[in-house]
Amino acid sequence: MPTMPENKSERLAALADQCVQCGLCLPVCPTYALDGNEAESPRGRIAIAAALARGLAPVTAELREPLDHCLGCLSCERACPAQVRFGELLVETRALLGPAPRRPRLLLAMAGRPSWLRLAQRLARRLGLSRWHRQLARQLPGRSALRAALGIASVATAGPAPTPTVASATGAGLALFPGCVASIEDSDAQQAAIRLLAAAGHAVTVLPSFCCGALDAHGGEVRASAQSMQRVREAWQGSGADGLVTVTPGCLGQLRAALPGAQVSDPYHLLDAAGAALRFRPLPMRVALHLPCTQLNLARSSEALLALLHRVPELEVVPLPPRCCGAAGSHLLEFPERAARLRAPALESIETLAPQWVLSSNIGCRLHLAAGMAELGRAVPTMHPLALLAQQLIEGNSR
Structure with missing residues (x-):
């Protein structure tokens, strides 16, 4: 039976002991709703972690599976009256x-390196992936990570990455962290953030594009995660900025862990606070708004985002029910069948609402939803909310 370092196991046991087993986390847990199994609930996972930390149970595939299934959505943490740091x-x-046995390391390594990802996308375009990916996907089992990746690749639309800029010696106000996948797939949103923040009176410098290490941290890849965090610290220290922003809420937790003394956020509170400095042209359109778990439970910026969207005249915004879509970082690749089941209610809501656009601020969620709609033959375009806001921005309103 594998043994754990004493100090680490004691710390883990102490974290688990904060749980009072009240069960208030169960109604908000998406995997408990999916399986109806106590082991697939936060309370069950905490009990498993405590047993492993104290050496009361061996590390078996059956015991670690519920831990691997966890989405890390933090809905339980927000609902917990005991403030357990789940x-x-x-x-x-x-x-x-350590890493899960089904962790698709090559695919995740590609996702975490923008240069590799761009190369793969160029190759996919030359091979005409959009024409034949469905035929290939049908030959692969439903649990195949490659099948899920092909679905994501077929709906991805890469744009030019934001050009890194050097901050002045006196500071640049805000630094924008582009990330890895987001630096390619959300480049329009990052340019939109720069434009909106400038209109709100904030100077922005852009850091180099690389992975923050969140995928590694949540996958048990300790060394790789630590290396990415060190790279974040070095880039931040060299920026001269006063605050760090990202358009991807999935990066927030890792960036805050890497920079515990810094102000790290998404842009919505800053933009909402700008008030009349930001004005928008009317847009007579109905949009469905997907609120990622990390935006709801970590950034807690959903109200600020809704306030900004409601300032666009004639725009009808309908939020989707707040339940995890199943993307959850690498979860959509490690457990694609479960991810599809978790996504199904969101797709049903989109079909019922019949929006003209679907908005989501997290790139993994947006690609996961887009792939699901494509499988159903639904041609509903997706967009980052910041891209829509910048598109409707009336210029000349900076303070």
């Missing part, structure tokens, strides 16, 4: 267990 407990437990 996200920290989950990362610590996975670090001790």
Whole structure:
């Protein structure tokens, strides 16, 4: 039976002991709703982590599976009256267990390196992936990570990455962290953030594009995660900026862990606080708004985002029910069948609402939803909310 370092196991046991087993987390847990199984609930996972930390149970495939299934959505942490730090407990437990057996390392390595990802996308375009990916996908089992990746690649639309800029010696106000996948697939949103923040009176410098390490941290890849965090610290220290922003809420937790003394956020509170400095042209359109778990439970910026969208005249915004879509970082590749089941209610809501656009601020969620709509033959375009806001921005309103 694998043993855990004493100090690490004691820390993990202490985190688990904060749970009072009240069960208030169960109604908000998407995997408990999916399986109806106590082991697939936050309370069950905490009990498993405590047993592993204290050496009361061996590390078996059956015991680690519920921990691998966890989406890290943090809905339980937000609902917990005892303020259990479940996200920290989950990362610590996975670090001790090591990477999951089904972790698709090559695909994740590609996703975490923008240069590799661009090369793969160019190759996919030359081979005409959009024409034949469905035929290939049908030959692969439903649990195949490659099949899920092909679905994502077929709806991806890469744009030019934001050009890194050097901050002045006196500071640049805000630094924008582009990330890895987002630096390519959300480049329009990042340019939109720069434009909107400038209109709100904020100077912005752009850091180089690389992975923050969130995928590694949540996958038990301790060394790779630590290396990425160190790279974040070095880029941040060289920026001269006063605050760090990202358009991808999935990066927030890792960036805050890397920079505990810095102000790290998404742009919505800053933009909402600009008030009359930002004015928007009317847009007579109905949009469905998907709110990613990390935006709801970590950034807690959903109200600021809704306030900004409601300032666009004639825009009808209908939020989708707040339940995890199943993307959850690498979860959509490691457990594609479960991810599809978790996505199904969101797709049903989109079909019922019949929006002209679907908005989501997290690139993994947006690609996962777009792939699901494509499988159903639904041609509903997706967009980052910041891109829509910048598109409707009336110029000449900076303070």
